Amino acid sequence: MKISSHAVTRMLGPWQEGPGPAHQRLSDRLRLLILDGRVCLGAVLPSERDLATALGTSRTTVGAAFRTLVEHGYLATQARTRATVRLPGDTTPRNPPRTDAETIDLSFAAPAAPVEILHAAFAMALEQLPRHFERHGYDRYGTAELREAVARWYERRGLPTRPDHILITNGAQHALALLTRVLVSPRDTVLVDHPTYPHAITTFTEARARLLPVPVGSAVGSAGWDIEQLHAAGRAAHLAYLIPDFHNPTGMCMPAGVRRQLTLTCPTVVDETMTDLALDVPPPEPLAVHMPTAISIGSVSKSVWGGLRTGWIRALPSLLERVAQARPTTDLGTPVVEQLATAALLNGHQTRRSDSLRHLRAQRDALGRALTEYLPDVHTLQPVGGVTLWATFREPISSRLAAVAPDHGVTIAAGPRFGVGGAFERNIRLPYTLPPEQLIEGIRRLARAEQALRHGATGTHTPAPVA
Ligand SMILES: Cc1ncc(COP(=O)(O)O)c(C=O)c1O
Structure with missing residues (x-):
């Protein structure tokens, strides 16, 4: 290439x-x-x-x-x-990211499946499946059951929604890719949070868009988002992509005051993938309550299980029609059984379960304590929701640390993957989706990798996949 x-x-x-x-x-x-x-x-x-x-x-x-x-x-x-x-000493990548059972994966931010809950949802899905046997099973908009269930999920969150405002996708990333195909042309400018979700960066850059990063994070002040910068950038952008609800990677939540004041003139995609994972604050109101033109995307990947591969777009039917027309070049619809199972999960209010939130809080706290013990120089801000913590080192070591860490039995996502133009070399993203003992051991190994780096170790591992 x-x-x-x-x-x-x-x-x-x-x-x-x-x-x-x-x-x-x-x-x-x-x-x-x-x-x-x-x-x-x-x-x-x-x-x-x-x-x-x-x-x-x-x-x-x-x-x-x-x-x-x-x-x-x-x-x-x-x-x-x-x-x-190439990489030193290699003709092909000599050291792909280690995936052996012993390596602790701190690059993927996604929970394991809640087994019994998924069993029950799929049992219900299989009961309903025969209803669909008379038709061919291809549906670019998704099944009526899931569109209805997603519409009700929005209604419960205070946003009136009809099923014809919903198009079902194979996850939130697929939703973003479809919207990019329809809304972004080469050389368009796309406003993004900075840092932001890595696959969004690649989606926009592969569409040959120019990124317009607007800072998000504790350095931006207690609110985390700067409304004036957002408004100024929004005037110059063709599209905005925001993660206001438990932002990936920082875990921050856009305050209600900022939501109420935000008026972007460009089409705005609001990624609500984490919205059901409020740990320390009340569940946030959908941004579209205040910005009716907002296009929302979401999924159950973080709130239930990524393996379901179901997500959605909430938008005006006219935009959904354009998306549905663009869709067949890459896929012809979302599997019906998974849609029925996802509908059962949403209707059964299983995307916001107190036990899973309790586990996430305990895991987040264990991760925080492990950082204090093993990497005391690293600065972190307690995330109020979501599944990730954004850690800041004193020095710009992130990419080198990510390349060395697999030699010590742990993989991490380096900060620059979340930024534009090589930013965030002092940061890494750490998920708290593993059990506490694995998180603690992962940080212990990371501390060893950091020591090795300080003593001149150089790693040759290619970056691990992230989500
Ligand atoms: C902010 C954000 N958007 C989208 C996705 C992709 O979600 P899905 O698995 O539903 O495609 C993720 C997954 O990490 C994410 O963090």
Whole structure:
């Protein structure tokens, strides 16, 4: 796969800033992009001349940076061919993320299935299934049962909704991909929270959109979102994508006051995947209560189980019709049994269960205590909901730590995966979806990996998958 000089320039961000010679800053930044998986293995880089022009720097600087990367094994070059991305000592990735049973996976933020509840939902689904046997089973909008159940879920949350406002998808990520296909054209500007959900970043960049990041987090103040910046960015954007309910990765919740004041003029996709996971605050009101034009997406992946692969879009029927028409190039509908099971879960109010919230709180607290004990220099902000905690190191070690951590039996998601232009090198996202003892052991291993890094260890593991 060739990557254009403009794509590399965009990913590099403000690489000129910082100490040291320009070629070193450039090679450091490129190396981090490779280690972080944002420039994939085997990708063919632009020529030195093209990249120098796009970056507004000299060909000598780019040539020196490429030579450093070749020397350290991050680029392969052959006569008359462009530089290809690799990892040191490898022709193919030597060390894919470890997936053995012993490795503790702190990169995936998703809970295990609630077994009995799922059994009951599927038993109900199988009883209802024969109703669908007379038809072909393909439905671009989803079954009437699930559209009705999702509409009622919104009604319970204070947002009047009809089933024809709902289109069923294969999860919230699929909902976002379908909406992107319909609403985003190349070179459009998309406002995103910063940090934000990594697969949203890739979805928009693959649609060749330009990202307009607006900061979210404790540094933005107690509210976590800056309404003035949002309004200003919204005026320049073709689309906004926000995660106001237990934001991934920070776990923050947009305060009611900000929700009431927010008026974005561009189409706005509100990702409510975490909304049922309020741990310390009352369940938030849907943003669409205050912003009727908002397009909401959601799923039961975090509140019940990701393996159901069912989600939805709530929007005006006219937009849903465009989505339904765009859909068949990638899929022809969502499996009926899973839809019926999801309807049973929603109708049985199983997406907000006090026992699972209690477990999440206990796991979050165990994770917090383990960080205090084993990584006392790491700063965290207690998430008020959702499944992830955003940790800040004193130094920009995140991508290197993610590459070393699997050697110590743990995988993590490095901060830059949640940002634009290489931001968040001091951050990692930690999920609290595992039992406390595994979380504690995972942090103990991470602390060992951090020590090893400080003593010069370099990792060669490719980034683990995230959700
Ligand atoms: C904010 C956010 N949106 C969407 C998704 C994808 O959800 P699904 O599994 O329903 O596709 C995730 C999963 O991690 C998420 O955190």
